[in-house]
Amino acid sequence: SQQGEEDPQALSIQEGENATMNCSYKTSINNLQWYRQNSGRGLVHLILIRSNEREKHSGRLRVTLDTSKKSSSLLITASRAADTASYFCAIHGGSNYKLTFGKGTLLTVNP
């Protein structure tokens, strides 16, 4: 299966701290994407990293990709209560149109 698996399943931190979430996968990929989902809402795309890229930044987000270890990490710096959400990695691994989502990490940022 190409499904990404996030780790940890849940993470609770204080405002101002950094949050790191990891994603592992089993097959080769074209790209890997991270999404956020607030409770009861749809998913929102955060960042896309291609298989030939090692690191990308977007505001307080930093994503790394290690294709030799088949893993990616999402770092949120200086977290805020508004960052409380579930975070999903999604794998695009082939020539079709599909993204395969992991089960997500639930991040709680306490004020």
Place this chain on the structure above:
Amino acid sequence: DVKVTQSSRYLVKRTGEKVFLECVQDMDHENMFWYRQDPGLGLRLIYFSYDVKMKEKGDIPEGYSVSREKKERFSLILESASTNQTSMYLCASSLPQNKPQHFGDGTRLSIL
């Protein structure tokens, strides 16, 4: 901004009913997707469409069908609703070439 609109946020239906979930996007995207999301199982792809009148099965198409008569609209149909189809249903759209997907806010469907 891309807007993906799902017709209902909450829907309650009875077993055996034919149920229609509608999704409309306003950005002329070629690709559209239907997922269901269940606790502990994450998002699972039901069907997707890469063009008008074109569709492909996802990972869990059994009990569902889809219709895409116009580019902006993608409908999910539960032919004969069953209680195990109680779930959150999410629609998404994207440009081709594996660009990011844009999601609607979901329809929480309960089958009684």
